[in-house]
Amino acid sequence: MAKLLDGVAIAGEIKNEVAAEAKELAARGITPKLVVVLVGHVAASEIYVRSKVKTCGELGIGSEMITPPETITTEEMLTLVAELNGRPDVDGILIQLPLPKQVDTKRLLEAIDPQKDVDGFHPVNAGRLQTGQPALAPCTPAGIIEILQRSKIAIAGANAVVVGRSDIVGKPAAMMLLNASATVSVCHSKTANLVNYTRHADILVAAIGRPGFITEEMVKPGATVIDVGINRVNDLSEMEKFFPNDTARAEGFARRGYTVVGDVDPRAFAVSGAYTPVPGGVGALTIAMLMKNTVRAARQRRGV
Numbered sequence: 001m002a003k004l005l006d007g008v009a010i011a012g013e014i015k016n017e018v019a020a021e022a023k024e025l026a027a028r029g030i031t032p033k034l035v036v037v038l039v040g041h042v043a044a045s046e047i048y049v050r051s052k053v054k055t056c057g058e059l060g061i062g063s064e065m066i067t068p069p070e071t072i073t074t075e076e077m078l079t080l081v082a083e084l085n086g087r088p089d090v091d092g093i094l095i096q097l098p099l100p101k102q103v104d105t106k107r108l109l110e111a112i113d114p115q116k117d118v119d120g121f122h123p124v125n126a127g128r129l130q131t132g133q134p135a136l137a138p139c140t141p142a143g144i145i146e147i148l149q150r151s152k153i154a155i156a157g158a159n160a161v162v163v164g165r166s167d168i169v170g171k172p173a174a175m176m177l178l179n180a181s182a183t184v185s186v187c188h189s190k191t192a193n194l195v196n197y198t199r200h201a202d203i204l205v206a207a208i209g210r211p212g213f214i215t216e217e218m219v220k221p222g223a224t225v226i227d228v229g230i231n232r233v234n235d236l237s238e239m240e241k242f243f244p245n246d247t248a249r250a251e252g253f254a255r256r257g258y259t260v261v262g263d264v265d266p267r268a269f270a271v272s273g274a275y276t277p278v279p280g281g282v283g284a285l286t287i288a289m290l291m292k293n294t295v296r297a298a299r300q301r302r303g304v
Contacts, residue, residue: 003274005151005224007143007284014146014288015059021295022060025304032298033062034092034118034290035084039077039103040070045096052094055287061294062089074104078111085113091298092118094290115301118293121168129172132179136293141173143285144205144226145180147276153203153224156181161197163187163214163263164207169228173205194218206263212242214264222273228282229263242266 022032034056038049049065056063068080077099084093093116099105109117114124120138128135148155160182164170170186178184187197189208198204198218204225206214211231219225233239239259243249243266253259262278269275276282298304 002269002272003151005147005226005274005276005281007147007276007281010147010150011143011284011288013150014285014292015055018061018288018291018295019059021299025295025298026060028304030298030302030304031060031062032091032295033064033089034094034294035064035066035090036094036096037066037068037077037080037084038096039068039072039099042098049096052287052290055291056294059291061291064090070100072100073102074107077103077108081108081111085111085116090116091301092116092290092294094119116297118290118297120172120293126167126172129175129179136297137176138168138172139286139289139293140169140228140282141176142289142293143282144173144228145176146285146289147226147282148203148224151274153274155203158182158202159185159200160203160205161185161187161201162205162207163194163198164205164209164228166207169207170205173207173228177203177205208263210263211238211261212263212265214268216265216268216271219268219271221271223271225264225269225272225275226282227262227264227276227278229261230278230283231261231263232258233261234258 025032036049036052038045053063053065084090093112095108109121112122114122117125117136120136125135129137160177162170162174165186165188174184174186185197187194195218199220201220201223204223207228209229211233239253242261249259260279
């Protein structure tokens with residue numbers, strides 16, 4: 001029977017470690033601080049940001065939320081980032097995406113001081129990651145590595161396949177697996193004969209953003225399957241296809257009008273040796289890794 005890799009439990013472990021580090025820093029008179037910039041009013045983003053701020057408070061990390069109006073310009077945002085870069089009390093800067101269309105997201109992310117780039121998106125941190133140097137890594141890929149390592153799943157020598165090539169998840173996940181001595185293939189929507197790659201993967205990371213894209217015949221028996229996708233399914237017939245005879249799922253769908261499925265067809269998990277569920281898998285670690293990056297940035301900036 002496949003082993004469920006509990007992201008919620010692993011996130012709890014990481015948060016406990018971060019809280020202990022924050023307490024140690026507090027004893028030295030240092031309070032790590034995260035500033036989150038949330039532009040406008042996007043309901044989903046507001047919920048996510050409040051969760052980040054709440055977690056900061058629980059772990060002993062200082063936080064501040066800045067809420068510029070939806071009409072803000074790129075130049076005004078760059079001025080704000082420059083101010084945050086210059087503030088000695090700020091260890092981490094996080095700009096909640098997506099931004100309004102008139103704001104140049106790339107310019108903005110590149111303007112953040114790499115030492116305060118707790119999202120790990122700055123080209124300097126991406127370059128350090130590529131060359132195997134210490135870096136603030138993107139939270140979701142870093143969470144994938146934590147799940148594998150804390151679940152005692154061997155990475156060194158494993159054949160790893162990452163399906164998805166985004167700058168936020170796919171590419172950095174592939175680089176981190178490579179740095180951990182896996183043999184890595186990166187596949188995507190244009191990959192010919194995708195199953196020929198996935199069927200040979202000891203570790204299969206699905207991060208392509210398509211519900212149930214990875215099916216049973218694409219998984220090597222006994223493989224570890226890491227499902228990064230979080231997709232809303234609003235169609236009842238599609239929900240029943242992914243979750244046949246699942247009464248609890250059907251009741252939830254009836255209440256909300258949707259259910260959530262990853263990039264892996266849930267029926268494929270039966271073929272695997274271990275897997276991350278959706279929800280309760282990789283997504284549960286994202287905020288924990290953000291907290292870990294914030295404390296790490298505080299240590300590096302302050303020479304602790």
